[in-house]
Amino acid sequence: MRTSLDIKLIGGGGEPVDLYRTLNSHGFADLAPMRLDEEQQTLDATLRVPGGAPRRVRISAGRKGHAQVEVFGPKPGARAQAGVIEGVGKVLRLDQDLSGFYAKAVEDPDLAWATSGAGRMLRSPSVFEDVVKTICTTNCSWGLTTKMVAAMVTHLGESAAGMKDEPLTNAFPTPAAMASEPESFYRETVRAGYRSPYFVQLAKMVASGDVDPEHLISEDLEDSQLEEQLLALPGVGPYAAAHIMMTLGRNHRLILDSWTRPKFARLTGRKKPPADKTIERRFRSYGEHAGLAFWLFLTRDWVD
Secondary structure, three states: OEEEEEEEOOOOOOOOOOHHHHHOOOHHHHOOOOEEEOOOOEEEEEEOOOOOOOEEEEEEEOOOOEEEEEEEOOOOOHHHHHHHHHHHHHHOOOOOOOHHHHHHHOOOOOOHHHHHOOOOOOOOOOHHHHHHHHHHOOOOOHHHHHHHHHHHHHHHOOOOOOOOOOHHHOOOOOHHHHHOOOHHHHHHOOOOHHHHHHHHHHHHHHHOOOOOHHHHOOOOOOHHHHHHHHHOOOOOOHHHHHHHHHHOOOOOOOOOOOOHHHHHHHHOOOOOOOOHHHHHHHHHHHHHHHHHHHHHHHHHHHOO
16 A cells, blocks of 8 residues: 655755755665665655654655655554655755755856756765764675665664565664664674674664764754764764765765775876865865765766
8 A cells, every 4th residue: 555645846945856866866875774766766765753663655756846755554644644754855855955056056067967956965864874874884895885784674673564574674773773782793693894893882872862963963063063073973984974974964075985086087087086185176166065066076977
């Protein structure tokens, strides 16, 4: 059974929203419990809603200027429907105002294309989920990242309503669920290696209330202050902090790594990546949106 809901696609500054560019904005769309179908241009996700089990949803294009959200399982009540709409709006980051970025990008021949609605970075339903997934990307292949996240969702996640036989549709595990497992679980079942103690420490800190990652979205912090708080979390280094900041809508930092540097070199006709300062100089005029401009420069061909 499916229930269809409708969400208007408009950004925080009244700017347009390109739905598929948002769904396909970065690799987390392929990490459980999300699942991107590039051919159908849909994204499946599992959201926690008030007063009931998590709900599995499918986000796709709807009528002009809207997204259609199909809710799987038993028909949700009014409270659950409101929770789904709120959750999808958060995942699509519809509250973010990108009008200032568009005003700058429209004058840039390499990025003017983005002003039709690109630039919104998909995020998980919770900051905790994005932090854990980011730690799973450090110092390993994407295949291993996918396996680690899938194992946590399968073994620790709560079943979505009507989806008990499909473990990869479980909600992402709560901090309490992750904190209840010993380090050996992460080493032997998740195959997280050196990350294993970090997951236990982080989950316990959040479950106990000593740290609340969700507040990082709304706290009025300078980028340097936010980065300092992120670097204090177990398993979060400079690369992870930059990626988490991106998922929080802080786009000042450029994510410079073994994929982005060579991709920039190829796109600019260089045989090898230039110095990081040279890359940063290209996007410096974008100010608080420099990291976003860099990411869009690199990923235009993901949809085109």
